[in-house]
Amino acid sequence: MQAFLAQLKPVLEHADQGRRTEAILEMEDRALPTLDGAAKRMELLTLSAKSQADFAWADAKRSARRALISSGILFLSLILAGAGLSVGLYRSIIHPLAKLREGTKRVAEGEWNLSMDLKGPPEMAELAGSFEDMGRSLIRLQVQVTQLDRMSALGTLAGGVAHEINNPLTGVLGQAQFLLEKLSPEDPLRGNVERIERGAQKCRKIVRGLLDFSRPTDYVFAAVDADTVIDHALGLCEAEMTLKNIQVRRIKSASPLPRVWASENHLEQVFLNILLNALQAMPAGGMLTIEPVVERPGYRPQELPWNEGIDRHGDHLAVTFEDSGMGIAPDILQRLFDPFFTTKEPGQGTGLGLSISYNIMKALRGEISAASPGPGRGAAFTVRIPCAKDDKMLVNDASSLGSVEKRLSDFERRFEDGI
Ligand SMILES: Nc1ncnc2c1ncn2[C@@H]1O[C@H](COP(=O)(O)OP(=O)(O)O)[C@@H](O)[C@H]1O
Ligand SMILES: [Mg+2]
Incomplete structure (x- = not known):
């Protein structure tokens, strides 16, 4: 701009002194080309400002897009992590728990010999193992209860019978032994009495066993x-x-x-x-x-x-x-x-x-x-x-x-x- 003003100075001097032609010539030869140059530079400057703005805008757009993509990725990863966590939870807790629940139902329905085949954390497998043990124990108990029913009926009966038989049996045995003492070895009845004595001894053994069986000893x-x-x-x-x-x-x-x-x-x-x-x-x-x-x-x-x-x-x-x-x-x-x-x-x-x-x-x-x-x-x-x-x-x-x-x-x- 200063160059243009410097060029303008002789033009103005010529014009002040009334030299119009020289002023015009001076203007065309020096001042105007300088102004042109300045204008071109201005134009260039404007252009570069515009491109800078465009560039900044593109840059901003790019950053915005990048931010959008990264938050999208973050969001997706969160969803994937959540899904992974759910699958893990399902595999390690929910699925074994559902199996356990199914197992309890089966036990409640009387299926005691169950095998759960549980895969999961060791605690769950241990729980399932205890459950299976419990089932087996229930089976044993059931067998025992059935046996017990039979035994207690028989035991009561046997105890009663043994008690009733014991007294007359002692009498029979005592009498047989008394007769054996009295009878001479040659007596023809001796063989019969000996058979009575042997039979009574055998009965006594059975009665003794029966009493052992039915009588709760200390x-x-x-x-x-x-x-x-x-x-x-x-x-x-x-x-x-x-x-x-x-x-x-x-x-x-x-x-x-x-x-x-x-x-x-x-x-x-x-x-x-x-x-x-x-x-x-x-x-x-x-x-x-x-x-x-x-x-x-x-x-x-x-x-x-x-x-x-x-x-x-x-x-x-x-x-x-x-x-x-x-x-x-x-x-x-x-x-x-x-x-x-x-x-x-x-x-x-x-x-x-x-x-x-x-x-x-x-x-x-x-x-x-x-x-x-x-x-x-x-x-x-x-x-x-x-x-x-x-x-x-x-x-x-x-x-x-x-x-x-x-x-x-x-x-x-x-x-x-x-x-
Ligand atoms: N070790 C054994 N091997 C084979 N059979 C057996 C054995 N122990 C018990 N038993 C069977 O169980 C039955 C009942 O036994 P038990 O109640 O002791 O009565 P007992 O010995 O008087 O027959 C036996 O008669 C036998 O048939
Ligand atoms: Mg025996």
């Missing part, structure tokens, strides 16, 4: 070492076992076994009944394996009285006696615990050993069960006893087992009776 509960009780019961059978060439294998657990909450004498009676049966099932010798195992169901069976000495977690000690004897046919397995059920020759067994054991295990809040792969293939009897709540309660008093003499004489009587 249960003295304490924390008991099952291993010691097994030792005692085995000790009573030792001679018979050696005679029959029966090997005994004791499988000891690596960790010490917990005590059980039981009446020691009664538990020994159960073990003894099982051992006697095993002896009788292996007349030509064989192998008897005894294995105690701790079972932890992980829930508290409702039927156990928790205020007593029983372990609060529902732990049980399961002792299995497995023999390589004659085995048991499936149809017989169902009836083993029925009173008077026996497959033995008359005089060999009364069929009361296992039913008495069943009653004892019921009183001990445990159970007894039998299994066999079939005839000729051995049998296994498992006794489950509730563990004791606290080892400090242990009454490890050997005298509670009674004197050795008394136990031996009891054993002899039971062995003779075949119970």
Whole structure:
């Protein structure tokens, strides 16, 4: 602009001095080209301002678009993360929970042998496992209840009958023995009276077994070492076992076994009944394996009285006696615990050993069960006893087992009776 003003100065001077032509010439030659240049520069300047504005506008538009895209991406990722979370939640919690709910429904409808096959977090799998255990426990309970119904009816009947028979029977036996004392050895009636005496003796054994079966004898509960009780019961059978060439294998657990909450004498009676049966099932010798195992169901069976000495977690000690004897046919397995059920020759067994054991295990809040792969293939009897709540309660008093003499004489009587 200053250049243009400088060019304009001589033009104005010429015009002031009245030199119009020179002024015009000066104007055309110098001032106007300078003005043109300035105008062009102005034009250029305007143009560049416009393009800058355009550029800024485009830039703003671009930034806005970018912001829009990024928020879109953010929004989409949030949706995807939410969906992922929902799928995870569904897989790990909702689906297993639905399966569990379905399982409870099935249990409520009586389908107790269910397998949930739950995949999910370990807690859920554990819950399902406890549920399946519970189902199995319900099945066992159902079998027990059915058995119990039958047994209690039979037990009441048997107890009553035994009581009624016992008195006249004592009379018959006493009279027969009196006659035998009086009759001379050559008397022709002696043989008849001897048969009466033998018959009456046999009846008395049965009645004694029946009374054992139906009469609840004193249960003295304490924390008991099952291993010691097994030792005692085995000790009573030792001679018979050696005679029959029966090997005994004791499988000891690596960790010490917990005590059980039981009446020691009664538990020994159960073990003894099982051992006697095993002896009788292996007349030509064989192998008897005894294995105690701790079972932890992980829930508290409702039927156990928790205020007593029983372990609060529902732990049980399961002792299995497995023999390589004659085995048991499936149809017989169902009836083993029925009173008077026996497959033995008359005089060999009364069929009361296992039913008495069943009653004892019921009183001990445990159970007894039998299994066999079939005839000729051995049998296994498992006794489950509730563990004791606290080892400090242990009454490890050997005298509670009674004197050795008394136990031996009891054993002899039971062995003779075949119970
Ligand atoms: N270890 C065993 N192997 C095969 N059968 C067995 C065994 N234990 C018990 N039994 C069967 O169970 C029946 C009932 O046993 P139990 O109640 O002790 O009565 P008993 O021994 O007087 O027959 C037996 O007669 C026998 O058929
Ligand atoms: Mg028996």
